[in-house]
Amino acid sequence: MAEEVILLDFWPSTFGMRARIALREKGVHFDLREEELLSNKSPLLLQMNPVHKKIPVLIHNGKPVCESHIIVQYIDETWGPESPLLPSDPYERACARFWVDYVDKKISPGGRAALRLTGEAQEAGKKEFIEGLKVMEGELGDKAYFGGDRFGFLDVSLIPFYSRFYAVETLTGCSIGEECPKLVGWAKRCMQRESVAKSLPDEHKVYDFMLEVGDGSGPTLTGHKRPEFYKRQLSPTSKIKRFSLATETTLGPSPEWQSLTINSSHHHTETHQP
Numbered sequence: 001m002a003e004e005v006i007l008l009d010f011w012p013s014t015f016g017m018r019a020r021i022a023l024r025e026k027g028v029h030f031d032l033r034e035e036e037l038l039s040n041k042s043p044l045l046l047q048m049n050p051v052h053k054k055i056p057v058l059i060h061n062g063k064p065v066c067e068s069h070i071i072v073q074y075i076d077e078t079w080g081p082e083s084p085l086l087p088s089d090p091y092e093r094a095c096a097r098f099w100v101d102y103v104d105k106k107i108s109p110g111g112r113a114a115l116r117l118t119g120e121a122q123e124a125g126k127k128e129f130i131e132g133l134k135v136m137e138g139e140l141g142d143k144a145y146f147g148g149d150r151f152g153f154l155d156v157s158l159i160p161f162y163s164r165f166y167a168v169e170t171l172t173g174c175s176i177g178e179e180c181p182k183l184v185g186w187a188k189r190c191m192q193r194e195s196v197a198k199s200l201p202d203e204h205k206v207y208d209f210m211l212e213v214g215d216g217s218g219p220t221l222t223g224h225k226r227p228e229f230y231k232r233q234l235s236p237t238s239k240i241k242r243f244s245l246a247t248e249t250t251l252g253p254s255p256e257w258q259s260l261t262i263n264s265s266h267h268h269t270e271t272h273q274p
């Protein structure tokens with residue numbers, strides 16, 4: 001019987017990117033279903049992740065797996081044993097998991113605050129993001145990838161944040177390349193992999209999206225729209241429709257939100273070969 005692999009996803013999500021990269025690393029054929037996360041979660045998402053109601057969700061032959069790091073580990077254990085993402089040594093595996101947990105607790109919230117908040121809270125977010133990246137740079141050392149010569153679990157978990165560097169730099173006025181040159185070198189190395197290049201969205205598109213919407217990670221998005229958002233310029237390539245100031249105080253999804261998510265949605269099946 002043919003396997004059925006579905007990924008419920010949302011294009012700017014760093015968590016979704018992890019699952020995409022891992023599936024592509026393993027050459028798994030999957031059906032990518034883009035959720036209208038901000039306005040209209042699908043019944044399938046609510047059914048498959050009733051606890052958190054969040055993407056990503058991997059549905060393998062009808063059975064859901066939730067939480068990005070758990071999904072990546074499931075993918076690793078299920079497909080392509082000849083090209084493992086996690087180290088075989090239990091201690092090294094524990095270390096890799098520790099660092100992924102650090103990414104989730106420090107880098108992810110720091111980046112989110114830098115992109116979504118203003119003033120001192122934004123500054124604190126930027127500081128946390130960059131401090132976290134510097135710690136990761138120290139952990140990388142002179143290695144090609146975090147696990148050594150092989151692209152692995154920690155690389156999969158951290159590289160999605162590279163798609164936000166441009167937005168963080170532009171919105172907060174910093175240079176991550178100057179702060180963390182080796183880490184940026186590592187990111188460029190990762191981007192040479194087809195699995196990564198195909199899974200990370202264009203950084204300008206991410207910037208435009210963050211400017212208008214935030215990162216899709218919480219129900220506070222509509223409530224937290226900031227006047228400054230509307231004064232900033234979209235990049236020339238932006239296809240994202242601007243919101244009116246009236247949207248700022250709207251607590252539920254407006255027609256604009258819906259059209260935005262519809263514009264950005266897609267649904268395709270891919271047949272990637274490793």
Ligand SMILES: N[C@@H](CCC(=O)N[C@@H](CS)C(=O)NCC(=O)O)C(=O)O
Binds near residue numbers: 014053067216217
């Ligand atoms: N810890 C989760 C986080 C997933 C998450 O925050 N997903 C966001 C998109 S980035 C989401 O689905 N948000 C919808 C909501 O909060 O209602 C993971 O690692 O998968």
